[in-house]
Amino acid sequence: RSQIVLLSARGWSNAAIARHLHVTENTARLWRRRFVEDPDHGLEDRPRPGRPRRYSELDRATVIAFACELPIRRGLPLSRFSYADIAREIRSEHPGAPSRSTIARWLRANSLRPWRYRYWKFPRDPHFRERAEEVIDLYHRRWEGHPLGPNDYVLSADEKTCIQVLQRTHPTGPPSPQHSIRVEHEYARGEPVTYLAAVDVSRGKVFGDLPSENTKVTFYRFVDRVMAREPYRSADRVFWVLDHGHSHHPATFGYWMTGRYPNAVPVYTPTHSSWLNVIENYFSALTRQALTPNDFATPEALRVRIHDFERWRNRAVRPIRWRFDREDLDQLMDRWAGEGITFETASASS
Structure with a gap:
């Protein structure tokens, strides 16, 4: 109001x-x-008709504040709260406290589910903003304040390592009316598979390779195969968006790439910021659409599935439209600042 x-x-x-x-x-x-x-x-x-409120706004705020704390900070042997836990603890501290159903209604109204959690990586790259802005600008076809030319290309690349081969002890059953796909719980584990991939952001086309191991040599060979293709071989500039993985670490890979390909420009995402690398979206789609549930008789069967998925996806390619821009980045940085997140502690790879 x-x-x-x-x-x-x-x-x-x-x-x-x-x-x-x-x-x-x-x-x-x-x-x-x-x-x-x-x-x-x-x-x-x-003033409204009917029975007056039993609990004040202060009571509601007290419950919400309680739910926003970790149990360990109150000396409780719990890792997270449930509605029942919160109701029990509040009643022990405040006689006449609201019921469990009332507390649940208040928390639901504030989208609070204190038993839920998610993993995340604390941002600790001291150059986060500068590196993020470079990557975001490339996705919007700008570099150092200038628009990219028609013969400039942006590739996002990475490796997906340790893709597990799980051979189920009983064949996976198809879905049927009132039944979902049924996957056997027991399995025999096979040799993991590595997948190298790059996506052309402006065209949406994916280039992949399935080497026997994940090393600098295999990644360098993968780059050679991509750069030997047109239009990248004769392009004015080819920007490679990469993370800080060991096979393309900035301490060594940048010198190799620029020395071998004068038109190539390696650009690195901030440390622990894979969400800024477009290729991760493709890897996510691959995992959800082609590799889950995981049921492959041999590593070769898994490789065939990955290769076929790549070909299937490339039949209907379209440009990747990255919506996150500098304004969104500013809002994110402001939110982090409000939460007390700073970038004073940098990782060794930064």
């Missing part, structure tokens, strides 16, 4: 306020009018 009033004071229209705050125009119009009629109390709730 306060934001509606503040934005209206800046001259925003009801429609613009509604879009910005994700409310209806009628809502924006209502609170602007109430504030004009009563600047001191116009944004407060008016």
Whole structure:
């Protein structure tokens, strides 16, 4: 409500306020009018019929704050809270506390599910912004403040290592009415497979290789095969977006590439920021669409599946449109700053 009033004071229209705050125009119009009629109390709730509230906003805020803490910080032998855990602990500290169902309703209203978790890698590259901006600009076909030319290309490359070969002890069953695909739990593990791939961002085409091992030599050979193709062989510039993997580490790979291919430009994502590498999207699609569930009799069968998936995908290629831009990066950095995330501790590879 306060934001509606503040934005209206800046001259925003009801429609613009509604879009910005994700409310209806009628809502924006209502609170602007109430504030004009009563600047001191116009944004407060008016008295309503029915039973008065049993719990105050302070009670609700106390529960939400409790749910936003890790149990270990309260000396509890738990790794995460459930609704029942929160209700039990709050009742022990505050007699007359809300019931479990009330607490669950409050937390659901705030999209809080404290038992859920996800893994992530703490950003620690001191040059995160500079490296991220370079990569983002390339995806939007800009380099050092200038548009890329028609004979400039951007390739995103990486390796997908240790792809497991799991031979099930019973064949995987197909889906049927009221039954999903059935995958045998027991399996025999085979030799893992390595897949090298690069995607042309402007065309969407994927180039892959399935070497017997993952080393600098195999990656260099892969680069040779890609750069021998047209249009990259005669291109003005070919930008290679890479991470800091050992087979193409900036300490060695950059010198080799620029010495061998004068038109090649290696560009590195920030450390531990694979989400900025477009090829990871392709690897994700490969895993979801072709390798899951994992049921392959031999490593060769897995290689055939990967090769066939690459060919299948390349039959309907289209340019990759990267939507994340510098404005989104600024918002991300501001959010991290608000969460106390800094980049003072750099990894050794930075």
